[in-house]
Amino acid sequence: MLIKNGLVFTEKCQFEPLSVLTESGVITGILPADAMIKYGGEVVDASGCYVVPGLTDIHFHGCAGHDFCEATVEAIGQIAEFEYSQGVTTICPATMTLPDEDIDEILRAAGEYSKNPVDDGRAKLIGVHLEGPFISPEKCGAQKKELIQLPSAEKLRAWQSAAGNLIKLVTIAPEVDGAIECIRQLSESIRFSLGHTACGYDSAVEAFGAGADHITHMYNAMQPFNHRAPSLIGAGFDTEGVFAEIICDGVHVSETAVRAAFALFGDDRIILISDSMEATGMPDGEYQLGGQRVSVKGNRAVLSDGTLAGSVTPLADCLRKAVKMGIPLESAIKAATINPCRSIDEDKNYGRISVGKAAHILLLDREDLSLKAVYTQ
Structure with missing residues (x-):
């Protein structure tokens, strides 16, 4: 395939008028826009479009009426289809705080799905984000407090085996007993994210050091x-190489706080996530998340007590909202493409338009950033 006449988001994270060649799902050439070549394959005219990498969501729970925690190959397939339709070409869906046997089933289903993936028209499953059960009861959010447990490296190893090594990220509260040792033992093979936590600055610094x-x-x-207790956020700011997720759906975080996050961490370290749940892409109504009933109206999803329960905003819409909030387009694209891939060690294959990378490419309208096409072949 030859994609021409568009503005290409290069590996320098800037737009240039270039042409992109792909073959068998791999980017094989990046050429000057005026290069004269003979090409007998499919030609795509990207006039009026930005040519950007496929998006990567490393923290979401479901969409299109399905939850990753359904623990079926069929549900994962439906989720992957919807994500692809929204321009998300690689996914790392998240679990919830659930009984051990439920987590086992979820991870086995993910491992089974990854053995026989359907890549045509579906986002590629590149990992699993274990969000719970190793969190703080004080900051459990929409997760079930009674199912929270202490971190266990032994249990994580068993779950990683069940998942076929798909676990790429584990959310953990560093202040709970066993958390630091768990991080220290497994951080060479699994990325740990501090969250759902009441920790202070010192505890977070210790966890980052581990x-x-x-x-x-x-x-x-x-x-x-x-200003006197900088907390986890201040510890992340002070520690080189720490990535920070942010839900840019216009509900979870204010516009000012989004701009402040990019100013604090820079666009090399911010990751846009959707944190979407099964109601995404569905009408208002009653849904579930982690075994709890969720009411959805407009762009808000809440538990019965009013606690926010994930979002109903696809990642591409989060990107568009970030731009409307004043984040430069180049920074927003980095935060939804290469940054999440870097954060889970998947940047060798995904996240950039570069020779040798997977040909996961989107065309976005230059006027309103609407999605015009998705290519992965």
């Missing part, structure tokens, strides 16, 4: 960033 390098949905389910 090997954690990620913050789960910054601002949400953690202590606030205070």
Whole structure:
């Protein structure tokens, strides 16, 4: 395939008028826009479009009426189809705090799905985000407090085996007993994200020193960033190489706080996530998340007590909202493409338009950033 006449988001994270060649799902050439070549394959005219990498969501729970925690190959397939239709070409869906046997089933289903993936028209499953059960009861959010348990490296190893090594990210509260040792033992093979935590600055710094390098949905389910008690957010700011997720759906985080996050961490470390749940792409009504009833109206999803329960906003819409909030387009694209891939060690294959990378490419309208096409072949 030859994609021409568009503005290409290069590996330098800037737009240039270039042409992109792909073959058998791999990017094989990046050419000057005026290069004269003879090409007998499919030609795509990207006039009026930005040519950007496929998006990667490393923290979401479901969409299109399905939840990753249904623990079936069929549900994962339906989720992957919807994500692809929204421009998300690689996914790392999240679990919830559930009984051990339920987590076992979810991970086995993910492992089974990854053995026989259907890549045509579906986002590629590149990992699993274990969001719970190793969190703080004080900051459990929409997760079931009674099912929270202490971190266990032994249990994580067993779950990783069940998943076929798909677990890429584990959310953990560093202040709970066993958390630091768990991070220290497994951070060479699994990325740890600090979240759903009441920890202070010192505890977070200790966890980052032990090997954690990620913050789960910054601002949400953690202590606030205070001028005398800088908390997890301040520790992440002070620690080089720490990534920070942010839900840019216009509900979870204010516009000012989104701009502040990019200013604090820079666009190399911010990761846009959707944190979407099964109601995404569905009408208002009653749904579920982690075994709890969720009421959805407009762009808000809440438990019966009013607690926010994930979002109903696809990642591409989060990107568009970030731009409307004043985040430069280039920074927003980095935060939804290469940054999440870097954060789970998947940047060798995904997240950039570069020779040798997977040909996961989107065309976005230059006027309103609407999705015009998705290519992965």
